[in-house]
Amino acid sequence: MAGARRAPAPRLMRAALAAADRGFWVFPLGPGSKKPALPKINWQHLATRDPEVIARAWRKAAFNIGIACGPSRLLVLDLDPSHGDRPPPEWEGARHGRDVLARLTAARQVPYPLHTYRVATPSGGEHLYFAAPETPELGNSSGRLGWRIDTRGAGGYVVGAGSVSRSGHPYQLLDDRPPAPPPDWLITALTPPPLPSPTTVNLAEVRVNAYVRAALVKQVERIMAAPRGQRHDTLLSAAGSIGRLVGAGLLTRDDAHRVLSAAADSHIGIDEFTEHEAERVISDGLDFGIAHPRHINLH
Structure with a gap:
C-alpha cells in the first residue's frame, strides 16, 4: 500500500546497527548465546560495520551481538562477580572484579576508570571499554590484572549491549560516552614482557x-x-x-x-x-x- 509505514527493524538488529555506527565491528552470536552463530566460520572474518550486511544477517534470526575488539580498536575489561567462590588470599574480602580494580587504582593513587563506555552483563558483571593503544598491541588475558578481571583485545570479542542471555536478561548499556583512552598504568600492567632470547x-x-x-x-x-x-x-x-x-x-x-x-x-x-x-x-x-x-x- 502506497504511503504505508515500514515495520521497525527488530530490536537486536537496531542494537547491532547502533554498535556499527559507533565504529564497532560486529558479527552474529547465537540467539541468547555468547558463542558465534556460525562456529564453522572464523568469526573474525564475519565482523563488519556495513549496515546492509548487518541488516541482512539479523533478518535471519534474533542474533546476539559480538563485538570484535581487534578491528574495533578496543580493549575491554571484563569484571565478574565472585559467583560464590572465595578470593585468593591476596584479594581477601573482594566480592567482585570491581573491588579488585578499586584496590589496584587505590594502590597507584589514580582514579577508578569509570568515565568510559560501560555495559552491565546479565550475571552481574561489567564491561569497561577503552580505545586500544596503537602500541603495544594488547590481546586477551585471564586474571593477569587480578582476581575476576579478564581483558579482551586483539584476537578477542565481547557480547555487545542489547544482547540477552538465554533467560532473557539483557546486556545493558550503562554509559554511552565514547571509549576513553586506557590509563597509562593499565597499559603497563597488561604489556607482555619482552620475549627472552x-x-x-x-x-x-x-x-x-x-x-x-x-x-x-x-x-x-x-x-x-x-x-x-x-x-x-x-x-x-x-x-x-x-x-x-x-x-x-x-x-x-x-x-x-x-x-x-x-x-x-x-x-x-x-x-x-x-x-x-x-x-x-x-x-x-x-x-x-x-x-x-x-x-x-x-x-
Missing part, C-alpha cells in the same frame, strides 16, 4: 652433544616465537621433536622437560595461556616423542 634458557646445565644442543636451541626458538593462536600446537610439536631424542637415549626426560618449560614460561599468563596447559602439552608431546624415538648415528 634462547640464551636465557639455561642450556649450559644440560650435558648433551652438539647435535642435541642445536636441536634444543631450534625448538626453544620456535616456542618463544610462536604467535598468538599457535602456541599450543607449536609447543606440542617441539616437545614431540625433543621427546624423540629422549626416546633415543640422547637426552634425559627431566632435562628435556626443564628446557621446554623454561621456553614456554614466556607465554604464561598471556591470552589465557596457563602453566597448567603448558605442562600438559609438554608431557603429551614428550610421551609421543619418546614412543617414536629418533635413532641417529653420531659416530
Whole structure:
C-alpha cells in the first residue's frame, strides 16, 4: 500500500546497527548465546560495520551481538562477580572484579576508570571499554590484572549491549560516552614482557652433544616465537621433536622437560595461556616423542 509505514527493524538488529555506527565491528552470536552463530566460520572474518550486511544477517534470526575488539580498536575489561567462590588470599574480602580494580587504582593513587563506555552483563558483571593503544598491541588475558578481571583485545570479542542471555536478561548499556583512552598504568600492567632470547634458557646445565644442543636451541626458538593462536600446537610439536631424542637415549626426560618449560614460561599468563596447559602439552608431546624415538648415528 502506497504511503504505508515500514515495520521497525527488530530490536537486536537496531542494537547491532547502533554498535556499527559507533565504529564497532560486529558479527552474529547465537540467539541468547555468547558463542558465534556460525562456529564453522572464523568469526573474525564475519565482523563488519556495513549496515546492509548487518541488516541482512539479523533478518535471519534474533542474533546476539559480538563485538570484535581487534578491528574495533578496543580493549575491554571484563569484571565478574565472585559467583560464590572465595578470593585468593591476596584479594581477601573482594566480592567482585570491581573491588579488585578499586584496590589496584587505590594502590597507584589514580582514579577508578569509570568515565568510559560501560555495559552491565546479565550475571552481574561489567564491561569497561577503552580505545586500544596503537602500541603495544594488547590481546586477551585471564586474571593477569587480578582476581575476576579478564581483558579482551586483539584476537578477542565481547557480547555487545542489547544482547540477552538465554533467560532473557539483557546486556545493558550503562554509559554511552565514547571509549576513553586506557590509563597509562593499565597499559603497563597488561604489556607482555619482552620475549627472552634462547640464551636465557639455561642450556649450559644440560650435558648433551652438539647435535642435541642445536636441536634444543631450534625448538626453544620456535616456542618463544610462536604467535598468538599457535602456541599450543607449536609447543606440542617441539616437545614431540625433543621427546624423540629422549626416546633415543640422547637426552634425559627431566632435562628435556626443564628446557621446554623454561621456553614456554614466556607465554604464561598471556591470552589465557596457563602453566597448567603448558605442562600438559609438554608431557603429551614428550610421551609421543619418546614412543617414536629418533635413532641417529653420531659416530
